[in-house]
Amino acid sequence: MGPMVCSTGGCETVQLSEYAVFFGLPVAFHGTVGFASLFVVSLAGLQDAWYDNRGPTVLLSVLSGIGVVFVGYLTYLEAAVIHAWCQWCIICAILVTTIFLVSLFNLRGWRPAQEITAD
Amino acid sequence: MAGRVNMKAFYGILALIAVVGAAAVWMASQGSSDAITQIMDAPSPVNTEAFPGYVMGSEDAPVEIVEYADFTCDACAAFAVLQGPDVKSRLVQTGVARWRFRGFALNQASLVPLHAADCAGEQGKFWEMHDQLMFRQRDWLRSDPGGWMRTLRGYAEEIGVDLDRYAQCMEEGRYASRIMATREEIVALGIGSTPTFDIGGQRAVGAIPYDQVRALVDQAMERNR
Numbered sequence: 001m002g003p004m005v006c007s008t009g010g011c012e013t014v015q016l017s018e019y020a021v022f023f024g025l026p027v028a029f030h031g032t033v034g035f036a037s038l039f040v041v042s043l044a045g046l047q048d049a050w051y052d053n054r055g056p057t058v059l060l061s062v063l064s065g066i067g068v069v070f071v072g073y074l075t076y077l078e079a080a081v082i083h084a085w086c087q088w089c090i091i092c093a094i095l096v097t098t099i100f101l102v103s104l105f106n107l108r109g110w111r112p113a114q115e116i117t118a119d
Numbered sequence: 120m121a122g123r124v125n126m127k128a129f130y131g132i133l134a135l136i137a138v139v140g141a142a143a144v145w146m147a148s149q150g151s152s153d154a155i156t157q158i159m160d161a162p163s164p165v166n167t168e169a170f171p172g173y174v175m176g177s178e179d180a181p182v183e184i185v186e187y188a189d190f191t192c193d194a195c196a197a198f199a200v201l202q203g204p205d206v207k208s209r210l211v212q213t214g215v216a217r218w219r220f221r222g223f224a225l226n227q228a229s230l231v232p233l234h235a236a237d238c239a240g241e242q243g244k245f246w247e248m249h250d251q252l253m254f255r256q257r258d259w260l261r262s263d264p265g266g267w268m269r270t271l272r273g274y275a276e277e278i279g280v281d282l283d284r285y286a287q288c289m290e291e292g293r294y295a296s297r298i299m300a301t302r303e304e305i306v307a308l309g310i311g312s313t314p315t316f317d318i319g320g321q322r323a324v325g326a327i328p329y330d331q332v333r334a335l336v337d338q339a340m341e342r343n344r
Contacts, residue, residue, distance in 0.1 A: 006192035007312040016302070
């Protein structure tokens, strides 16, 4: 019979720390709301009503920008205070940063659809 | 617009991901509960020093078996049920060794049974609660943690603790910060799994058989000679 064990790791250490709660709610809750809003804004931007509107793109940049600041803070906490890494937190940080960079890129090259097809 | 033709497939795939994702989240959330938050958001910690654990056996026993374990861990329950009785009768009761149990919280769910054991331990009934939790782990662990508080209170009643005092202890989350401080200390010792045993300075990881415990105890006695 091989050794039976149960293990703990970085994600448990992070989740058990006082920093897993932000303003009375689990950090994961804030993350879910954040990603859901990015999703809704992205979908809205694809609709006919908003297709020629720069608004969704700007909003996406702002929201994901806030996200980058938040995950930056959380990543700093993992490194310098909690001294543990959770792979799910890292994945979220990478995703939010990617969304932010892509939205910036999109913002810079944004032109109304009519202009593009007129070329 | 040329892109419109592909939107239906896009939305179709999105909807599929949404349904699968919602199902996954719902299934995972079956593990969360108020019971856990109650302990986690403890308002008034008694102290925040790490806890040395509960000891069974004589102070004069030459060897100490330190077990780091979690009540939600099936390997720890396996050890308690299969090897525990031998450790008790052949090592502890014979005065060869004493058994020190140190609760090690692996994750958030671990806090609830550990806290229940501490509330029972406060009334001198730790080992009785330990046996309830380990021997009946299959019963309570598989159920929804929302029901754990009820089940654990039932065990507390069976072992004969003062239920009002136990309930008050659980409600206050009195030992939550102590459990966390203990976890930190144990992690700092380089331990990341349960059960882990420190016997006379030698470490063994996993639900080791009694014979291996005995061998480590014998080695410790040899070194002490």
